[in-house]
Amino acid sequence: MDHKNAIRNVTTAAVIFSAIGLTAMTATAQEKAPAKKPVLSEKTQRTSGRDPFQKYVPVVKMGKALPTKLDAPSIQVRIDRYRSQKLAAASAHVAAPKPTSVLLLNEMQVIGIFRTPRGFAAMVEATPFSPKLSYVIYPGESFFDGQLVAIEEARLVFRRDIVRRRLKPNRCARRVPSKP
Numbered sequence: 001m002d003h004k005n006a007i008r009n010v011t012t013a014a015v016i017f018s019a020i021g022l023t024a025m026t027a028t029a030q031e032k033a034p035a036k037k038p039v040l041s042e043k044t045q046r047t048s049g050r051d052p053f054q055k056y057v058p059v060v061k062m063g064k065a066l067p068t069k070l071d072a073p074s075i076q077v078r079i080d081r082y083r084s085q086k087l088a089a090a091s092a093h094v095a096a097p098k099p100t101s102v103l104l105l106n107e108m109q110v111i112g113i114f115r116t117p118r119g120f121a122a123m124v125e126a127t128p129f130s131p132k133l134s135y136v137i138y139p140g141e142s143f144f145d146g147q148l149v150a151i152e153e154a155r156l157v158f159r160r161d162i163v164r165r166r167l168k169p170n171r172c173a174r175r176v177p178s179k180p
Helices: 002-030 075-091
Strands: 108-116 117-128 133-137 145-150 155-167 172-175
Touching: 117 145
Parallel strands: none
Antiparallel strands: 108 117, 117 133, 145 155, 155 172
């Protein structure tokens, strides 16, 4: 009987010591390793970043690039883009874009201004096409590089969108020209 208690005590002690050993190993695995300090040469040990015994040399900054105006694509490219938008609108069963969305503001000539039940309207003629096409336009009509804001008795007021290329992202500036 004595042997049973001795064997039980030895196995209990072995289990306890192994549990203590496992917790000690996991505790040492969680300790942080000491961070290695970078080796500094004599020049990088300075804290001010500048040698006080050398003459000051200012930092030379590159000049800003001047903005350049982006040119509109050719009329044929704009017409092809309009045709693809029209086909996409037809397949999606939504309203097609208006054909005046292809024209630039300087590619049309005002033929006349008249009053309709909807308000003032204007008749414009597209100049880049060989058989000159005429359109009736109303305020809010969009063009390739702007929008018709208002129609007055003697003039049309447009908002022209000018996109300039810079080093920063494109910014959009707006001008409001008017055609008599």
